[in-house]
Amino acid sequence: MTALAAGMVLIAPAAAGAAPTAGRPAHTEIDSADHLDLSPSLTAPTHVVTVAGLPIAYRSFGHGPTLLLTPCLGFSMDDWDPALLDRLAATNHVVIFDSDGVGRTPAGSSAVSTVPQLSDQATGLIRALHLNRPTVVGYSLGGFVAQRMAVDHPDDVGALILMGTGPGGSQQVLPDLPSLVRAYLHSTRLCLPTKSSRCTSAATPMLWPRGVDEQLCATTGSA
Numbered sequence: 001m002t003a004l005a006a007g008m009v010l011i012a013p014a015a016a017g018a019a020p021t022a023g024r025p026a027h028t029e030i031d032s033a034d035h036l037d038l039s040p041s042l043t044a045p046t047h048v049v050t051v052a053g054l055p056i057a058y059r060s061f062g063h064g065p066t067l068l069l070t071p072c073l074g075f076s077m078d079d080w081d082p083a084l085l086d087r088l089a090a091t092n093h094v095v096i097f098d099s100d101g102v103g104r105t106p107a108g109s110s111a112v113s114t115v116p117q118l119s120d121q122a123t124g125l126i127r128a129l130h131l132n133r134p135t136v137v138g139y140s141l142g143g144f145v146a147q148r149m150a151v152d153h154p155d156d157v158g159a160l161i162l163m164g165t166g167p168g169g170s171q172q173v174l175p176d177l178p179s180l181v182r183a184y185l186h187s188t189r190l191c192l193p194t195k196s197s198r199c200t201s202a203a204t205p206m207l208w209p210r211g212v213d214e215q216l217c218a219t220t221g222s223a
Helices: 081-087 115-128 141-152 177-188 214-222
Strands: 008-011 028-031 046-051 053-062 066-068 093-097 135-139 159-163
Touching: 008 214, 046 115, 053 115, 066 115, 066 141, 081 093, 093 115, 115 141, 141 159
Parallel strands: 066 093, 066 135, 135 159
Antiparallel strands: 008 159, 028 046, 046 053, 053 093
């Protein structure tokens, strides 16, 4: 399975033979929005469902084919951009959640810290909510998790959408540095160089590998 380190790739679903499950999970509402005139993602109540003994906090909104969003490292439900979520919810049923020890989901007695463990947990959520082979949208670390779900639990995953991620592992092939820089500048335009200062990322300077700030300068013609 190949994924781009920058950008998005859709992996089409295999044919699904199973009919959707009619049952609905038992859950507990723990908060709700006060203003019903706001966006669907901001007004969606937070629920809890138990997965392997752990109460997982989640939100569900929108109508249409189901998208399960698997987050990046340390991402809680509140960290997703509402503009993105609302755009998705216009034509899809969107489910977001907090992973073990993040946001409103408490840490379990045994740490969930590996990609296979996170994959098992997200798959358990799919089953608990009777989502019936949703499209899994994986962002960054969540992209690793989504790919592992497709490998370990193919009967529970309908398709993958991978964003800002890669296949991981020692054999992954990353894009060359100039291509990565050009893709970043094209997609975000967050680099704002001046003639009197070095060109650096305005958003995530600590995430760049050594030499990327110099490459940004060379690409944009800034000293």
